[in-house]
Amino acid sequence: MTNQRSVSCGLDFSTTPDLASCLVNAHSSRYEFISTPLVHPQFKREFISGSAKNRPGPFTRTDLILCSSDWSNLIIGKLSPYIDVDSNIPEVRKNSEETLKQELSLASHLGLQGITFKLTRGRNKNVNLSRIIYEKLATPYCYQMWVQVPMANPAKQSYSYRNVETSSIENPWEWWNSFRALCDYDKKLGVALIVSHDLPDMEEIDRWLGEQVKCLVLPTTLFITNKKGYPVLSKAHQTVIRKFYASDRQFLLTGANRYQNIGYYYHYLDYLWKSCQVSSPLEQFARGFEDFLQCPLQPLMDNLESQTYEIFEKDNVKYAQYEEAIHLAILHLSAKPNYKYKEIVIMVVGAGRGPIVRAALSAANLANKEVRCYAVEKNPNAVITLQALAKDTWNDKVTVVSSDMRQWEAPEKADILVSELLGSFGDNELSPECLDGVQKFLSDDGVSIPSSYTSYINPIQCSKVFNEVKSWKDKDKNPLSHLETSYVVHLQSKYDIAKPQPLFTFVHPNKDDVIDNSRFETKTFEVKQDSILHGFSGYFHAVLYDKVTLSIEPSTHSPNMFSWFPIFFPIREPVQLKEGDQIVVHFWRRCTPKNVWYEWCISKPSALPIHNINGRSFTIGL
Template structure:
């Protein structure tokens, strides 16, 4: 779940607690400013998630067991690289997984944020020891001394691929063995049409008169806790990414046309976006409402607004087009309706919102 800020070149996750003011206030201001690098308070909030890290630990343990058969346990050391390690919770999950599975591992923790790297270095000295190597680098640029059996990451946004997980992991897989495993191995976004006068009015109010395009705020997806919202139809699958991705060239652009049938006659204000991910062997995390991982607190949904609310009749068709567009410098989304009416494409060419590579 991350930043909806226009011209944000290094998006990071936002959360209610990140801003420390409770969710009502957050709802009043969905277009939050962004920090280039996460601060300690933000990491601290993520690290409280009671579900995410246990699921990762189980996934890593399963991958280790699958990779090293019982009879080879004393002969083989598995190389695990945690990329985007933050302050180390996934390193901790990796070490615990090695312990519970009885497998030998060597760990590298790669992180680009200098503040987080300091914490990693302290933890390496005080808690983890020589078995963990800390690497201060962008994972896309690092020249690794050896290849990894398992690449562990959590670079996911509320819409799955909206924080450049595909692009970062495409870079990091240069140091993954040909038969190596990525955890997560896939993630999928989901979209559903929603009615929320409140969210629409919050977006309408987020005007910045200095912006060249007067309705720029409607080009920006917002990460929000959607309390005052009615889902007009069940979410549908939008975009899927698989890792590792050995295709040449890798193409992370996507386009889909989704059709929904309205459950009620109602005014539609935009689309709610969610994601789910398969970490490894059916160990999943999800914020999609029908498969939500109970107790998980790390992500809120994303809201793609429509400029003008659109009335839909019960049983009527809603047709939305969604693009994930990439060039050599940035990634962005564009979207429009073709039913029940045709609307102009929002955020064309990433004019108001993009994520810098």
């Protein structure tokens, strides 16, 4: 295991009489940060009335005990647990408000990167707390706030021991959902998820994957002792850790040390973390791009750069599938009497720097069949590479054509027409328009590769990605423009509310009397559990030829292929969903002679305006 990332883990202290010593001890056991109360737990202040109102002296330690860089990089401040700003008792509420404001101000003064506090009340019972926290989040340069939420409601566990009906007890996700909604889904607000002894259903755990879980809080009581006397987690808890691995969360160890050395916990978590670090081509390629928004490529409008070509050419799986499809097509055609002695003509339209051409020549050699190949490419810079390859490597078997495929006049008919214009949504790089424009060059019994492709959508909960989209703003654009734009994104922090369903299908060659690539579809999804809708993820499944396919749709994803990440269609405002709700979504593919664009909206469980109407925020240029 080389070049593996170590786990990022912090150590929680209930109190720190000597803060500097605690940091030294934590660092010596390889913990990266500590979580400590901002004020001594027993130092309760009274601002309204009471014996402590006029207590002399400072209310906490001086900031001089640490340098500013240590405060900002090594400390997560904990708010006092007795603060109750939603109390029904006016004096308690007012006193708590002043205490909370004092501690929030102290955290700003110290330059902390984060503070943490626990949610202990149910849904809609933290309204005043939400107001004060949201007020602080709205100020410039505010720190991150880690809201500690239990994975399973402690009340449910205690009630179940007494054989009492527990179905009416709220799920803690509801606490968090209500709280962050009141704070307008601020991106500086994240979850510190307290892993419970008795784990909830896996579907409930999966729902947390769609949240901004900054940290997993692991009580030391979760650990059991193995045969060698060291702390380990049960297989069920290991599964939970692995689920959260992909999004690179941190850990916070809390509770009494039950072993000789507190570092034993860290060494085990580091071992477990590194064991999650798979080395598949997809994971290697996607590392660093998790939940990172990218604008989809527009190869018809923009000439791709050399680096972009180089990245995609590393995907051996994709080109192996293309080679297999071309090979089968050559064998199929060669079996026909009129092709027995005929040289097969292959046209690669949108040839780039030639990987599909290489696949075609290799397929011809494998089939022991003579072929004549045309490589058609509009990017003049890529054409330079194609011409060099044609001269030095391909031995005049390839004719390079520097032209937009739609404007080229082919000197002969093609037996096999091959393209690589698939986008993350199948048709979003305008493969239908391009292939319809060149199918006149295809012989009557010729083969198009790909022969068909279908887009898929499914509703998802993805707070992190949604907040990234929401935070983007351009002065010269409609304020809603980024929420009406599709993005390519390697989705990790997401929860699939329902399974993907097919949307638009395109078949080549297109035999329709009147070719129309505009589309409209309505899809209905059943909601499995309470959740929140942030948008729709999109995929494609393509049939290259016969049974040879390429797919990024999760259930049929081509193993180890990494050329395409999913596409994401956000919605303007998150929609609260209840178990049993129906999501009814409407998707349009709109076309003009100059542009293609998508429009989308939902009509159930609540209606939202049509997004990207008339392509006002995003179009794909022809």
